[in-house]
Amino acid sequence: MSAAESAVETIQREMTIFARRARASAGRMHPELSLVSYTLLGHLEERDGCRATDLAAHYALDKSTVSRQVAALERAALIERRLDPEDHRVQVLHLTEAGREILAQVTRSRRAAFRERLAEWPEEDLVRFAAYLERYNAGPAGTDGE
Amino acid sequence: MSAAESAVETIQREMTIFARRARASAGRMHPELSLVSYTLLGHLEERDGCRATDLAAHYALDKSTVSRQVAALERAALIERRLDPEDHRVQVLHLTEAGREILAQVTRSRRAAFRERLAEWPEEDLVRFAAYLERYNAGPAGTDGE
DNA sequence: ACTTCAAGTTGTACTATACAACTAGAAACC
DNA sequence: GGTTTCTAGTTGTATAGTACAACTTGAAGT
Structure with missing residues (x-):
């Protein structure tokens, strides 16, 4: 080989x-926040709000799954739905203040875990490893599928 | 930053x-083989048989979860249980021929997916990326937990 | 107006999982 | 040697996440 x-x-x-x-x-x-919920909130923050259908398409989830996730996140008051005045079928999802805070808190805690794990790595290796991962994920959706 | x-x-x-x-x-x-089942079968092949408790400890799964996974794999005739003559509480799990074949087949298909995804990478980068991943996973169980 | 399409919800089913209660066997300890 | 304690595994129950199908509601196209 x-x-x-x-x-x-x-x-x-x-x-x-x-x-x-x-x-x-x-x-x-x-x-308090599953990996899926975390990424959904992250997407909402990044895009500054989007539709449930967009989330489903982006993460290759069924719309029913997203619907229930969204319902749970709304129940937890982490997101809110705003009816689109242009199209009454559409609900534009937005983070609430609480959602923004939880997201930031989980992000901080995840970041701390990664930092600790990578604490001993020389900067040069960190930079190269990061580049490799980006390159890997950017490749054509094959092993996975977004 | x-x-x-x-x-x-x-x-x-x-x-x-x-x-x-x-x-x-x-x-x-x-x-035909979930990620967990795949890794369980892989472990059995690598160790040439082990106990359900060992699987649970190694993969940080509850013993009940392993018990049900094992039952399903046995039902599918991919593994078999051999009673330990020394200790009648213990069942030593072994791959069957069918289990070995399915495992090899899934391994081949996964390998093909990775190969395709990494086809354009220069050898030098592959070797370095592999080393980084090993180093990352070998680190102290922090972000995860095996 | 009628049909077709799009966004979401709800019913149902399945898988993976954990925790708790249990059974059966082994080991340890007076 | 009998009682207690530990270990391996199973089973009951509950939960989360997921998909698919059927449905509702509203928009768009013909």
Whole structure:
């Protein structure tokens, strides 16, 4: 096996380990915000509001799933729905103040965990690792599908 | 923000994207073998058989969860239980021939997906990326927990 | 106006998971 | 040697996340 082939094997194995761990720990780390809820809130912050359908399309989730997630987030007062005056079928979703705070808090705590884990890494390696991950994720949707 | 801090941000963001995608696509990619089942079978192959308790400890799963997963894998005839003659509480789990084949088949298909995704990468980058991932996962269980 | 399309909700089912209560067997300790 | 304690595993119950299908409501096209 060439060095390249063996490296691909390793990448596959380690990505699998990471995915499994992330999945197992996602609920335990932030009981107040699942990984999906977190990314939905993040998307709302980034886009400054969007429709449920946009979330479903972007994250390859069924619209019923998004509908229930949105209902839960609204119940928790983390988001609010604003009816689109142009089209009465549409609800534009926005973060509430509380939602913004929770999102920031979870982001801080996640960031702290990553910082700790990467504390010993030289800057040069951090920068290269970050670039590799970006390149990997930017690739054509193959292994996954966004 | 320093280059190191901004790299950590990127690593966090990209790892999150990867984890979310992996989760979303895990079921769709291999309907015959969930990510968890896949890793359980992989562990059995690697260790050439082990106990349910070992699986639970290694993957931080509840023993009841493992018990049900194992029951499903046995029902699918991918593993078999052998009673330990030394200790009648213990069942040593082993892959069956069918289990070995399914595992190999899913491994091949996953490998093909990764290869395709990484096809354009120069060997040098593959090797470095693989090393970074190993280093990341080998770190102290912080963000996750095995 | 009628049909067709789009956004969301609700009913139903399934999977993965945890926690608690339980059974069965092994080990330890007077 | 009998009682207590520990360990392996199963089962009951509950929850979260998910999909698919059927439906409602409103918009757009013909």
